[in-house]
Amino acid sequence: MTKVSPTKSIVVASAMAAALTMASAPVVQAKDKAVEKCYGIAKSGHNDCATANSSCAGTSTTDGQKDAWIYVPKGTCEKIVGGSLKSDK
Numbered sequence: 001m002t003k004v005s006p007t008k009s010i011v012v013a014s015a016m017a018a019a020l021t022m023a024s025a026p027v028v029q030a031k032d033k034a035v036e037k038c039y040g041i042a043k044s045g046h047n048d049c050a051t052a053n054s055s056c057a058g059t060s061t062t063d064g065q066k067d068a069w070i071y072v073p074k075g076t077c078e079k080i081v082g083g084s085l086k087s088d089k
Contacts, residue, residue, distance in 0.1 A: 038077035039084045042068040052087070 042048070047060040047068035054060060060068035066088035077083040 034074050035071040036074050036077055036085065037069040038072040038080065039069045039087045040064055040066050040082045041072075041077075041080050042070045046070065 037048075041064065042060055044060055044063050044065075045058050047054075047057060047065070048070045049057050051060060051065065051067040051069075053065075053067065064082050066084075069087070072080070072083075077085055
């Protein structure tokens with residue numbers, strides 16, 4: 001039997017917990033009825049899902065890209081400068 005140090009076990013467990021939390025975050029948000037997709041306000045590389053020009057989250061190429069969206073609390077998108085509930089593309 002191999003002896004594993006407690007520090008190594010904690011580091012591995014922490015990394016696994018972080019990975020699982022990050023992987024499930026978008027799913028939780030998508031099911032939340034108190035959020036909506038807001039187009040045109042995501043910073044470059046911080047969109048929540050695919051766009052017409054990119055294949056996955058975090059791949060928008062410019063700030064305010066009109067087809068990139070992020071989740072925001074329901075009712076706030078149209079109050080944000082540049083925010084829209086519909087994609088321009």
